[in-house]
Amino acid sequence: MTPGGELCHAFLLHMRPYRERSRLVELWTLEHGRVSVVGKPAVPLFQPCLASWRGRSSLKTLTQCEQAGPPLFMEGEALIAGFYLNELLVRLLPPDESHPDLFATYAGMLEHLGKREALEAALRGFERKLLAAMGYGLSFGEDSSGSPLSDDCYYRFEPGSGFMASAEGWPAKTLRAIDAADYTLPETRRAARQIMRLALGEHLGDKPLKSRELWMRS
Missing domain, CATH: 1.20.5 (Single alpha-helices involved in coiled-coils or other helix-helix interfaces)
Known part of the structure; x- marks a missing residue:
């Protein structure tokens, strides 16, 4: 249970039906990280809330969940x-x-x-x-050996290793732009999207993201 029944700052990440009248809910909390609970929260996804729960198993019972901020509207x-x-x-x-x-x-x-x-x-x-x-931060300013990127080289990204000089790939200036969060040029946006997909894919495995499928159909 939350210590002393305290209310924790939280967001609802996912909900699905559980048994007849309840829901299996994935909470993400400031104080305790991700917590799986059973309950019927009245707060929708993407809304800040205060939540508490009880139980000692990996699946807790939600005891309270109340909205803690103005509603957010997205479409x-x-x-x-x-x-x-x-x-x-x-x-x-x-x-x-x-x-x-x-x-x-x-x-x-x-x-x-x-x-x-x-x-x-x-x-x-x-x-x-x-x-x-997660402990897998990316460095866009150096190659896999720790050497600074060279303006004369192109680089490919190897998940788990980093950037390696290659005949094909991205120029150093594009990687530096990503590092500086400068997405003015379309080639920078495209490169960042491809690199992040590779980096995340190493940890996501073969199961596709449902949200990505929605994006492709939108």
């Missing part, structure tokens, strides 16, 4: 992006492992999605922070 690509963030967190973060900085970034991302500004750049930034929180 279209922004809504699909929100589903994408949630799916990444459910698939990649282990339970009971707190990531306060990433939690704050996620909360800021949801507000950003609600405003529908610079969607792709914001997603790439979140993906980088998620990988760093």
